Amino acid sequence: MHLNKIYQVTWKDIKEVFSSILIFGPMFGIPLAFAVILPVLSLYIAVHEAPSIAAAIKIPNISAALPAFKSVAFMDYFSINILGPITMTMPIITSAVIAADSFAGEKERKTAEALLSTPLSKTELLLGKIFASFLPAVIMAVLAFVIYGSIVNYLSFSQFHLYILPTLPWLLMLAAVPFLALAPISIVVLISSHVKGVKEAQQLTSLLVLPLLVLPFASLLGLASLSVSFMLYLILFLIIFDFILFYLSLAVFRRESLIS
């Protein structure tokens, strides 16, 4: 396996994505807009609606807090348990567009023939394609975390005179992004190699990334507590799952399926 060949495939795909603002604009714009809008929204809710919401959905940390600290507790809870998972999953969802295009695009634009005629191995090709979606997802997530963390801290300091972030679960959430991104991207890339065209790949992708929304919703509904131990178990599970998935992808991937 040659790392340079993997790099070249990744570089080529990323270069293609960045050749048009119509492709990369929404892909980067949506997660980054969320990273700005959501903290501002959370502050508004924390200041004006925190006690009533906390009472309604019975969030233990907030209910137990003294009345004067209810808003701070809400902002703290909201920033980590609600905004964290959204910031974590949004870049993965948007960068799945690149994954959907990876092989389906080569097939549709009839470039797969030239690509597969080179001495690229199956592993190099798959890894190159996966990284082309994985790297933007991770870079976007880091950017989104930095922006959202900075805004949360700026707002919380100006309102409550304290910094809410970073906390350990929040940092672990950021650390989990690469492992969380790898699984859906690998599946989408594999699907992309088996469908006829980009449209078909995108339809299936939109269905496949839906499970990613389980984490923010479970957290919102109080079904999952994003504690340190939960995040560590999640990361461990994802590492094992990613490895299994990659090896399965390699076994299932057929070069021939890219030639129509």
Next chain:
Amino acid sequence: MEPAVIVKNLFKNFGKTVALNNISFKSAEGVNIILGPNGAGKSTFLRCIIGLYRPSRGSVLVFGRRPYFDDPVRSKISLLSDNYALYDFLTVKQNLRFFGSLYKLSDEEIYAKSRSILKEMDALKFFDRKVTELSRGTKQKIAFCRAMLNDPDVLLLDEPTAFLDASSSEWIRNFILDYGKKGKTILFVTQKLDEVSRFNSRLIIIRNGSIVEDTTTYNIYNEIMKSSSVLIRFARPVKPEILKKTGYKFDAMESKEVSSVKFYINSYKDVNNLLKKLMDKKVFILGIDYIEPLVERISKGG
């Protein structure tokens, strides 16, 4: 010396469709022309050789290795198809750099080689342009340049001159002839009989997924034109009675006076004899086409 490409009892099926039907073939050094009608299996054959398709049965060996399974051997092979297969939103330079790097070439090597080929083809001026901005013919020139980057020992060309102007097509044909003299193996797929006539090389005719003739381009006139036909067009309509006097069997569309007629001949030597007889009868000949009937024969057999 062992042939670069050895194909044994190759079958390739797509579902119930048999695309290649028991093909056995050993390449010769230099140019090997593969001729056949649409859907004969020519492109599938090339795709099996470079390892894009896995053989359903039989084997394909290039330098003793199987290209579908053995990735490194593909660095010695190159395929240029009728579809240019370049990345539209990258520049020519970026495209060539990408493909060259997959053959472990340095940027300097890629650019030097590309510039020299593109300059010869009068396409160097497009080096920094996006592929999407180029004409179909220019894209094909860039694709040819890409196919030559790895200096392939086995060059597979699937109608490389499609969409090219006459001078570029001629340049490519001359380039291929010179390249073949360097000990390289070239498999040149075409449907154009006039293109075949420009080479003096081995000729393989594929029909319905099988090799039906393995001959030379010279013999195409000598052997394949045996019991063949030529289409003759007249400047002025001619009565069938005059045509009957030539002694050759013919098919005419009209019953009274004909402006073109298909004569059946036994060999290419009959063409001169037939023309002489027609001219003796004061028939004015506008054109003679041996290609159309020959293509028909190659396509349908017989």
